[in-house]
Amino acid sequence: MDLDEYRLRARAWLEANVTGAEVEGASDTGGVTAAKTFMARLYDAGYSGITWPREWGGQGLTQAEERVFAGEAKDFTLPTYVFSIGLGMCGPTLVDLGTPEQKARHLRPLLRGEEIWCQLFSEPGAGSDVAALQTRATPAEDGWVVNGQKVWTSVAQHASFGLLLTRTDVDVPKHKGLSMFIVDMRAPGVTVRPLRDMTGRSHFNEIFFDDVHIPAENLIGQVNDGWSCAVTTLLHERLSISSGVGMGGQKDNPVAFESLRHTVDTADPVVKDQLVELYIRSRALALFNQRLSQETKAGIFPGARGSAAKLLLAELTMFQADLATSLVGPEAVAYEDDGGPAESIALAPAMSLGGGTNEIMRNIVGDRVLNLPPEPRMDKSVPFRDLKVSGGSSA
Amino acid sequence: MKLVLTEDQRELRGAVRSFLASVSPLSAVRRAAESGIGHDPEVYRRLNGELGLAGLIIPEEYGGAGAGYAELAVVLEETGAALLPGPFLATTFAAILLTEVADKELLPGIAAGTTVATVALDGDRALNGVEADVILAIDGARVRAVRGGDRTPLTTLDPTRRQARVELGPGEEIASSEAAVARARDLFAVAVAAEQLGVLRASLDAIVAYAKVRVTFGRLIGSYQGVKHRLADMHCKLEQAESIVRHAAWAADEAPGELPMAAALAQAYVGRACFEVARDNLLLHGGIGFTWEHDAHLYYKRAKADEVLLGPSRTHRARLAELLEL
Numbered sequence: 061m062d063l064d065e066y067r068l069r070a071r072a073w074l075e076a077n078v079t080g081a082e083v084e085g086a087s088d089t090g091g092v093t094a095a096k097t098f099m100a101r102l103y104d105a106g107y108s109g110i111t112w113p114r115e116w117g118g119q120g121l122t123q124a125e126e127r128v129f130a131g132e133a134k135d136f137t138l139p140t141y142v143f144s145i146g147l148g149m150c151g152p153t154l155v156d157l158g159t160p161e162q163k164a165r166h167l168r169p170l171l172r173g174e175e176i177w178c179q180l181f182s183e184p185g186a187g188s189d190v191a192a193l194q195t196r197a198t199p200a201e202d203g204w205v206v207n208g209q210k211v212w213t214s215v216a217q218h219a220s221f222g223l224l225l226t227r228t229d230v231d232v233p234k235h236k237g238l239s240m241f242i243v244d245m246r247a248p249g250v251t252v253r254p255l256r257d258m259t260g261r262s263h264f265n266e267i268f269f270d271d272v273h274i275p276a277e278n279l280i281g282q283v284n285d286g287w288s289c290a291v292t293t294l295l296h297e298r299l300s301i302s303s304g305v306g307m308g309g310q311k312d313n314p315v316a317f318e319s320l321r322h323t324v325d326t327a328d329p330v331v332k333d334q335l336v337e338l339y340i341r342s343r344a345l346a347l348f349n350q351r352l353s354q355e356t357k358a359g360i361f362p363g364a365r366g367s368a369a370k371l372l373l374a375e376l377t378m379f380q381a382d383l384a385t386s387l388v389g390p391e392a393v394a395y396e397d398d399g400g401p402a403e404s405i406a407l408a409p410a411m412s413l414g415g416g417t418n419e420i421m422r423n424i425v426g427d428r429v430l431n432l433p434p435e436p437r438m439d440k441s442v443p444f445r446d447l448k449v450s451g452g453s454s455a
Numbered sequence: 456m457k458l459v460l461t462e463d464q465r466e467l468r469g470a471v472r473s474f475l476a477s478v479s480p481l482s483a484v485r486r487a488a489e490s491g492i493g494h495d496p497e498v499y500r501r502l503n504g505e506l507g508l509a510g511l512i513i514p515e516e517y518g519g520a521g522a523g524y525a526e527l528a529v530v531l532e533e534t535g536a537a538l539l540p541g542p543f544l545a546t547t548f549a550a551i552l553l554t555e556v557a558d559k560e561l562l563p564g565i566a567a568g569t570t571v572a573t574v575a576l577d578g579d580r581a582l583n584g585v586e587a588d589v590i591l592a593i594d595g596a597r598v599r600a601v602r603g604g605d606r607t608p609l610t611t612l613d614p615t616r617r618q619a620r621v622e623l624g625p626g627e628e629i630a631s632s633e634a635a636v637a638r639a640r641d642l643f644a645v646a647v648a649a650e651q652l653g654v655l656r657a658s659l660d661a662i663v664a665y666a667k668v669r670v671t672f673g674r675l676i677g678s679y680q681g682v683k684h685r686l687a688d689m690h691c692k693l694e695q696a697e698s699i700v701r702h703a704a705w706a707a708d709e710a711p712g713e714l715p716m717a718a719a720l721a722q723a724y725v726g727r728a729c730f731e732v733a734r735d736n737l738l739l740h741g742g743i744g745f746t747w748e749h750d751a752h753l754y755y756k757r758a759k760a761d762e763v764l765l766g767p768s769r770t771h772r773a774r775l776a777e778l779l780e781l
Contacts, residue, residue, distance in 0.1 A: 343699075422683065429687075
């Protein structure tokens with residue numbers, strides 16, 4: 061099937077199946093049952109796990125189809141938010157690196173919407189510099205025991221499983237002493253606490269691990285090879301954010317060009333030109349994303365160029381919300397039921413921070429797309445226990 | 456929508472790129488720019504002969520190659536990146552306009568590379584107006600071909616491409632079509648954007664290469680975030696500019712209804728992006744970038760001249776507003 065045909069079929073399915081009723085109550089704080097029901101329908105229709113291998117429940121297609129579907133889905137409000145981490149990051153990591161047993165156990169329930177996943181990398185002392193993390197996993201009978209704290213964890217309050225990055229060796233440099241595990245979020249010793257963010261809501265959680273036992277078979281990859289596993293996850297994260305995979309969409313985003321043009325006075329030449337600027341930026345990024353899809357279809361993998369797309373999306377998100385509030389004027393600060401400019405400007409920083417800050421994206425584009433020389437690093441050759449890290453001593 | 460080059464188009468790009476690298480490196484560009492006619496006729500003889508580029512988009516019935524705008528964009532990106540001096544873009548404008556009005560008289564000569572033609576863009580100014588055998592004048596829907604007229608060379612910012620002030624006599628009316636002229640103007644915008652993409656890419660390549668060899672304070676400058684982050688932003692502009700140019704060329708070939716918007720977007724975005732990248736290429740080179748000997752100023756000047764060639768950016772943005780019915 062060529063991409064245009066695929067697009068038409070996806071569009072038809074979305075129009076027939078996304079009526080708005082399934083979204084009722086399916087916000088990020090509740091309505092998980094409705095979201096799971098919708099996810100099962102998405103799976104049955106063949107739009108869940110579009111790029112995943114068929115033997116694990118996927119469709120065995122390319123990122124081109126996935127981007128096409130995501131592009132169409134942007135015009136609808138899909139209640140898939142609670143699955144976005146599993147679909148965009150944890151699942152693809154398991155597809156790439158999981159054991160056959162792990163894949164057989166986890167992938168299909170994830171795609172069918174039966175189990176929600178979260179990602180447990182960041183810590184209070186390890187954000188951009190995630191390899192500085194301090195949560196420890198120490199060997200124990202039949203596996204490992206974990207102690208530490210994670211933060212910025214979306215959907216953890218609903219999650220059955222988490223993809224956990226821990227430190228397993230402090231006597232080697234920081235990138236060489238990490239290991240990745242699948243953790244049962246209902247295991248004894250796991251505490252999930254909502255973290256109230258600047259929007260006043262709880263999009264994130266902080267997670268505490270107190271002597272949590274993890275069975276040996278839950279290790280992903282090799283012991284102390286967790287960094288390369290994490291790089292795989294982060295690559296999937298940037299691609300999924302930039303292409304909107306598993307993110308659903310927001311129909312009639314009130315600060316996007318198509319909505320804004322109807323709510324501001326376009327007779328004013330300054331307003332008109334600012335809307336033109338918004339159109340130019342939105343269209344430029346949309347065409348770039350479409351080109352990445354077509355290149356993928358042609359066998360050119362976008363790789364780190366996905367970070368350029370993510371950076372541009374973060375800048376557009378901020379520009380758009382900023383412009384909308386400025387154009388609307390004093391009225392803009394009053395919250396509206398359908399999430400007006402006030403909601404958008406309060407949420408806008410999230411896109412520039414989550415999934416790697418704009419500064420980290422620029423480092424990645426510079427280092428891995430333009431192949432610029434790396435910054436001198438003092439943290440790569442020192443054993444982790446001797447390294448200066450935020451939030452206390454490292455050992 | 457086709458935003459990725461085909462195998463054939465990549466081959467065409469490779470052929471033009473290696474040809475220009477061998478016959479028209481920047482040292483030759485400088486010599487040609489300071490010569491009497493401002494370009495090297497031998498380069499043009501081979502460009503039009505061996506590569507057949509003068510007739511690229513001219514239909515086969517008039518002696519051209521009958522290729523599309525996707526191919527023309529590939530070629531203009533390369534001539535732009537090489538800062539090829541002389542009337543290549545000017546003659547391309549003429550070929551576009553004459554193809555749109557289906558003129559049989561002048562096209563064969565242009566396709567063969569024996570006629571140098573240009574278009575008077577805003578009444579009295581034309582690229583390569585002194586060298587051109589024929590100047591096409593647009594007056595509303597009417598197109599005239601003028602062989603004589605008074606032509607005064609202008610000293611302009613961009614030494615690699617000449618312009619002239621022209622006072623045209625009546626000439627010969629060769630067509631009158633509002634639709635054809637409107638479409639030709641959009642196609643000029645696509646052509647210039649393709650050249651700008653080449654100038655942008657070459658500017659970015661130059662500063663990325665320099666950032667990997669220039670040392671300050673004991674480090675390669677590309678390792679400083681102050682430099683690296685600006686180069687990353689420049690790369691983002693390149694990605695978006697290329698996407699917009701491919702889209703506009705596709706619209707020119709296959710989606711005429713989308714062309715006006717795609718062409719206006721191309722001028723509004725790519726023109727600005729090209730100048731900003733050429734500017735930052737120059738600035739990040741430091742003092743050496745301000746010297747005559749260094750090539751950065753050649754790209755900077757071409758980028759600015761191109762940005763305003765088809766009108767100031769506000770005209771392209773106003774066009775977008777109009778097409779968007781704002």
